[in-house]
Amino acid sequence: MSDTTAQEIPPQFPVTILTGFLGAGKTTLLRGLLDKPEMANTAVVINEFGEVGLDHMLVESADEDMIVMDSGCLCCTIRGDMIETLRRLIKQRYKGEIPAFDRLMIETTGLADPAPILHTLMTDPVLSNRYRLDGVLVCVDAVNGMGQLDGQPESVKQVAVADRILLTKTDLADQASVSALTTRLRENNPAAPVLTVLNGEADPADLFGLGLFDPEKKVPDVARWLREEAFAEDHPHDHDHAHDHHGQHHHDVNRHGDNIKAFCLIHEGEIEWDKFADWIESLIAVHGNDLLRIKGILDVKEAPGPVVIHGVQHVFHPPTALEAWPDDDHRSRIVMITRGISREPVQEMFEKFLAT
Numbered sequence: 001m002s003d004t005t006a007q008e009i010p011p012q013f014p015v016t017i018l019t020g021f022l023g024a025g026k027t028t029l030l031r032g033l034l035d036k037p038e039m040a041n042t043a044v045v046i047n048e049f050g051e052v053g054l055d056h057m058l059v060e061s062a063d064e065d066m067i068v069m070d071s072g073c074l075c076c077t078i079r080g081d082m083i084e085t086l087r088r089l090i091k092q093r094y095k096g097e098i099p100a101f102d103r104l105m106i107e108t109t110g111l112a113d114p115a116p117i118l119h120t121l122m123t124d125p126v127l128s129n130r131y132r133l134d135g136v137l138v139c140v141d142a143v144n145g146m147g148q149l150d151g152q153p154e155s156v157k158q159v160a161v162a163d164r165i166l167l168t169k170t171d172l173a174d175q176a177s178v179s180a181l182t183t184r185l186r187e188n189n190p191a192a193p194v195l196t197v198l199n200g201e202a203d204p205a206d207l208f209g210l211g212l213f214d215p216e217k218k219v220p221d222v223a224r225w226l227r228e229e230a231f232a233e234d235h236p237h238d239h240d241h242a243h244d245h246h247g248q249h250h251h252d253v254n255r256h257g258d259n260i261k262a263f264c265l266i267h268e269g270e271i272e273w274d275k276f277a278d279w280i281e282s283l284i285a286v287h288g289n290d291l292l293r294i295k296g297i298l299d300v301k302e303a304p305g306p307v308v309i310h311g312v313q314h315v316f317h318p319p320t321a322l323e324a325w326p327d328d329d330h331r332s333r334i335v336m337i338t339r340g341i342s343r344e345p346v347q348e349m350f351e352k353f354l355a356t
């Protein structure tokens with residue numbers, strides 16, 4: 001009986017979004033990864049745009065694990081298709097029409113804003129039941145990355161929402177350029193480790209299992225997911241790093257004008273959920289587009305354990321109640337990466353809502 005029940009409950013498949021600007025090495029990485037035995041059960045959805053070159057070769061040389069989407073750009077035209085494709089994959093998997101994949105990777109077009117696909121995964125009623133976001137990877141080309149960040153706001157956004165930044169083509173760039181680019185990437189997203197990926201060679205263990213729920217570990221790995229310590233790291237050589245009058249740390253001034261700000265709000269004591277929700281709604285109403293990524297763990301009065309929140313711009317995943325705190329630190333902590341919004345007014349507004 002229990003076996004039947006277990007089979008009826010569908011697992012949530014981890015989804016990795018692979019993003020990165022044109023020619024940044026996404027397909028090369030995908031090809032490198034798919035060669036590895038531990039990636040055998042990975043389904044791949046490729047979103048093509050304009051010229052089809054390498055992507056098609058990869059698809060044609062691959063087996064049924066590969067499913068191509070070729071109707072245009074993820075950010076504007078393909079959302080309906082994407083939803084349809086992700087739903088179809090689940091159906092086909094359960095009917096045995098395709099190999100029983102246990103992980104999904106979506107390669108976005110280089111021009112894509114990664115937010116809409118994240119929104120889809122977080123809010124589509126069918127998809128959010130069947131898939132869970134494992135992580136967002138962004139490839140950044142060591143040779144052209146700096147210029148792309150200068151000229152293309154979408155590439156800044158891709159970096160800001162990522163969980164891992166993969167620096168490619170370091171073999172073609174000099175050391176000084178690589179370190180200047182790395183500094184800029186860290187400024188734009190202190191939470192995402194910057195890893196070097198040469199000619200698509202990467203260890204899957206570094207790229208997967210980044211979500212809150214890693215089935216291999218059974219218990220939610222809040223620390224790995226939130227990485228709040230990264231927002232408070234001391235960078236002795238980083239002039240852009242600031243301390244405020246609360247003694248808290250944040251990455252504020254941005255010498256390249258990317259205007260990305262990353263900080264952590266901390267609150268001691270229980271939070272009433274309604275007040276928190278009012279605050280978030282107000283924040284979204286005023287700044288929705290500029291809240292690039294928000295993650296948090298909250299000490300909510302009405303819940304026995306902590307509550308985890310996760311948002312991308314104006315869209316939030318339904319809050320997740322955890323059974324227990326991962327450690328002795330029971331403070332509410334919210335990490336934010338924003339476009340142009342500083343910590344102080346956000347924290348002030350937060351405290352004001354909680355005090356009402």
Ligand SMILES: Nc1nc2c(ncn2[C@@H]2O[C@H](COP(=O)(O)OP(=O)(O)OP(=O)(O)O)[C@@H](O)[C@H]2O)c(=O)[nH]1
Pocket residue numbers: 020021022023024025026027028029054055109110139168169170171172197198199200
């Ligand atoms: N030298 C060097 N070349 C690389 C590296 N990674 C990728 N390339 C090359 O860079 C070119 C672009 O790589 P792709 O993997 O097609 O990049 P992409 O991000 O998929 O490109 P689009 O799909 O056009 O956005 C290819 O010719 C790759 O062989 C690297 O680490 N070093």
